């Protein structure tokens with residue numbers, strides 16, 4: 033083979049072997065799910081969790097199950113677990129709120145944790161492939177077909193909101209929801225603020241299951257439920273000093 | 285020049301055979317990891333980087349350290365390093381290749397690695413790290429190989445090579461700075477979020493890398509009678525001593541800021557490394573005290589001229605230095621970045637056997653590359669009369 037032919041052959045093989053590594057389907061645009069006319073839209077989606085109402089273990093379980101079962105979140109025990117929404121204690125949720133004598137109502141409570149859909153998200157900043165990106169409406173989503181599994185975003189997220197598929201998730205999903213994509217081994221995943229629900233004109237599953245304990249709406253709209261709730265009660269966010277501008281608020 | 289590999293002593297091939305065997309074990313372990321996913325590592329949701337990324341970080345330093353020979357030679361006209369220059373450049377090549385392998389074995393979806401190029405993302409430090417590392421590999425390949433070819437033919441290297449050499453000096457600083465930026469720009473991880481990270485990386489690189497190089501050169505002297513020259517050894521160990529002093533100084537600066545300010549976020553990772561947490565010790569504690577002891581002891585040996593210039597003592601000082609810096613960067617840096625966790629809790633991490641086997645395999649690849657490249661270089665030098 034002549035040198036040139038050889039090079040051509042090499043290039044051709046390289047091109048073919050590249051194909052599977054290209055993201056399947058369209059590259060992520062500003063929207064992740066095709067939208068119907070009923071789609072809910074916002075300038076900045078945000079969530080307000082009323083921790084007074086959401087302190088009920090039954091309700092917490094219901095909310096977590098609503099999310100995890102619809103989104104095919106695998107149920108894995110141990111330190112390699114995967115979770116999109118879960119509960120933790122006051123000092124683990126708000127480690128910056130150092131107080132030697134916090135009110136018992138706070139230390140008794142369990143708090144729901146999930147991705148904050150930060151306005152200034154470090155996970156997006158560090159991702160080398162733009163597999164994690166922020167939509168115009170403030171939702172931080174992922175393209176599982178582009179993610180290379182480098183886990184830089186997990187190091188970058190100050191809220192521990194991200195999980196990595198250390199093993200094949202399929203074996204750990206008891207009753208898969210065929211309407212939602214199953215992730216593959218070796219990629220990172222997290223809460224999506226139910227962008228697929230919003231595209232259909234419906235509220236996130238956890239909000240629906242919360243019996244009014246979780247509000248969801250547009251922060252840019254002063255008349256929205258979330259803005260009204262924040263105006264009328266004391267709320268805090270997780271680690272606000274880092275400048276990430278979390279989109280999840282906790283009413284105490 | 286590759287033909288030089290075909291004529292070697294049986295001892296040389298036995299050594300290559302041993303390395304090939306270790307590489308096979310590593311490859312087998314990697315196959316296992318490919319089949320089962322990263323679940324076979326000790327990594328977890330809270331400690332999501334470990335052995336692999338730590339070795340990557342350490343080896344970027346080793347790669348950058350060639351500059352400690354190149355800079356005096358080309359910027360200050362210091363002649364005695366000329367003879368060893370090629371060894372440093374070739375070691376840098378092996379180090380960068382190991383870096384790339386460590387990144388690859390850490391990926392959850394390694395077959396998609398080209399996505400980093402297909403979707404270039406300037407706001408990600410990892411994108412820049414990939415660029416500067418590949419550039420550095422190319423530079424060293426060119427400079428090393430062409431330089432050696434010229435040596436073989438007894439001619440001066442072409443002008444453009446000299447320009448590339450100057451470029452490679454600046455480039456070497458960039459690779460370790462950018463690698464430090466992977467860590468130093470992350471909000472919420474206190475052990476990493478420090479402006480001195482890049483400077484600390486460079487200081488530890490410029491002592492540990494040349495120390496490894498000098499140790500190997502001393503070994504060569506025994507095995508092949510290749511003599512780097514008394515003056516080269518003397519000056520390089522001075523450079524190592526200064527870099528180690530700065531390295532320890534920088535570390536103490538971190539300790540001061542953390543413990544004088546008494547800010548918990550700054551104190552906790554350091555306290556975790558040396559004494560565990562909440563009354564529980566951790567396996568890393570012993571390693572850290574060992575590193576502190578070896579680091580300080582090696583510094584004492586290196587700054588004392590009579591001990592430093594004693595060729596019987598010098599290797600021990602260097603070995604201690606390499607172990608100390610490796611513990612600091614190759615073990616502690618990552619572990620303390622993830623502990624305390626984002627929930628102010630602690631998650632244990634112990635590298636699994638698979639991780640260790642894969643890491644050993646990658647190191648063996650590096651050793652194989654160094655062995656082959658150095659063999660070529662030395663044989664060429666023998667022929668050219670520059671041995």
Ligand code: SF4
Nearest residue numbers: 147148150153155189
């Ligand atoms: S909470 Fe973490 S994962 Fe979610 S947007 Fe913020 S940084 Fe990203």
Ligand code: SF4
Nearest residue numbers: 159179180182183185
């Ligand atoms: S793991 Fe995936 S999403 Fe996270 S930084 Fe890497 S490529 Fe981006």
Ligand code: SF4
Nearest residue numbers: 099223225226236238
């Ligand atoms: S918003 Fe949707 S994805 Fe996020 S936690 Fe709630 S249900 Fe799960």
